[in-house]
Amino acid sequence: QVQLVESGGGLVQAGGSLRLSCLASGRTFSLSVMGWFRQAPGKEREFVARITWAGGSTYYADSVKGRFTISRDNAKNTVYLQMNSLKPEDTGVYYCARYLSGSGAYPDPRNYDYWGQGTQVTVSS
Secondary structure, three states, X not given: OEEEEEEOOEEEEOOOOEEEEEEEEXXXXXXXXXXXXXXXXXXXXXXXXXXXXXXXXXXXXXXXXXXXXXXXXXXXXEEEEEEOOOOHHHOEEEEEEEEOOOOOOOOOHHHEEEEOOOEEEEEEO
């Protein structure tokens, strides 16, 4: 079992910044790739970014590339999402999740098996 807890969401004006955190506990040795997703009201869950736990290799959705940065602190079992130059369309609930190794494409949420409860990000115009 893996438990994931997100924090750091809030209300921010367009152009502002937030840093989200995802604390992992439990079988953390089983973490290989971690991802961030978001979901706006009435929309499907959308891939944001992912990072490999060992080497720190990263991959981003085109919509956030150059504005968001995913990172991890292995000693703290924590994954971060630094969000800069926020836009109203970034509004949504942000989730971190564990990728199920070998299951397929990273952007597909069906390939992630453990999810946090989510943290709300609201960007006002």
